[in-house]
Amino acid sequence: MDLTGKRIVVTGAAGGIGLALAKAALDAGAEHAVLVDIDERRVQQAAEGIGERAAAVSGDVADRAVLKRAFDAAGQVDGFFANAGIGTGSGLGDDDAWEATMHVNIDAHIAAAQLLIPQWVDRGAGLWVTTASAAGVLTQIGDAPYAVSKAAAVALAEWLSVTYGDRGIQVHCLCPMGVNTNLLNAGLDSDAQSVNVVAAAGAILEPEDVAKEVMAAIAGNHFMVLPHPEVAEFRRRKVADADRWLAGMRRLQAAVPGA
Numbered sequence: 001m002d003l004t005g006k007r008i009v010v011t012g013a014a015g016g017i018g019l020a021l022a023k024a025a026l027d028a029g030a031e032h033a034v035l036v037d038i039d040e041r042r043v044q045q046a047a048e049g050i051g052e053r054a055a056a057v058s059g060d061v062a063d064r065a066v067l068k069r070a071f072d073a074a075g076q077v078d079g080f081f082a083n084a085g086i087g088t089g090s091g092l093g094d095d096d097a098w099e100a101t102m103h104v105n106i107d108a109h110i111a112a113a114q115l116l117i118p119q120w121v122d123r124g125a126g127l128w129v130t131t132a133s134a135a136g137v138l139t140q141i142g143d144a145p146y147a148v149s150k151a152a153a154v155a156l157a158e159w160l161s162v163t164y165g166d167r168g169i170q171v172h173c174l175c176p177m178g179v180n181t182n183l184l185n186a187g188l189d190s191d192a193q194s195v196n197v198v199a200a201a202g203a204i205l206e207p208e209d210v211a212k213e214v215m216a217a218i219a220g221n222h223f224m225v226l227p228h229p230e231v232a233e234f235r236r237r238k239v240a241d242a243d244r245w246l247a248g249m250r251r252l253q254a255a256v257p258g259a
Helices: 016-027 040-050 064-074 095-123 144-164 182-190 193-201 207-220 230-240 242-255
Strands: 007-011 032-037 054-058 079-082 126-131 169-174
Touching: 007 016, 007 064, 016 032, 016 040, 016 079, 016 126, 016 207, 032 040, 032 064, 040 054, 054 064, 064 095, 079 095, 095 126, 095 144, 095 169, 126 144, 126 207, 144 169, 169 207, 230 242
Parallel strands: 007 032, 007 079, 032 054, 079 126, 126 169
Antiparallel strands: none
């Protein structure tokens, strides 16, 4: 897909990967970007920093009313970046952790897809980009709600591609390891094992570098976006020998400290 003249909506766009994606899409020729985030002050500042080609909508990204406001602000939505995400670092987690994580990391994707996909099918064109995580194709030591919700996000993106990929809807799934974002840094500050594992597993990339990878995938129509190339090898090992891979993950869990 050529982004020239397209109008996009990006969730979790007050900073980090979301804001980098919005800026990269605009640099690639997109006409307008609507930034959506729960943090009203930061998302307004982010949009103001971009200028007249961006607008801000604040609120819960899984709330259909918020999504509709964002879509109305965009006018015709040509592309949607389902980027908002949270983690708890809470091990098995309690009911509140599961509800909050699933709400943001997968329920919001489902709500947006239900609103957008029928329009795109009628139009014969649309762009969907999921920000999942390497946790979605591997797992996440120390954070069950995050691991499960991100696996669900990958599964939904795969299903959308299978179902609509031949009907003009282009789907991509971003699965990085560590990226220099507030989500990662807050976990490092708290010494959460889930984030310590990520930091130990590979390089910490900048959001702008990740966004470049996504733009390249859009231009080349490649579904899986792996800014950390080693994830492809980890995934291959997981599929080739699950028992060996699980044993290796247990060794990694034992070796990495965390609260």
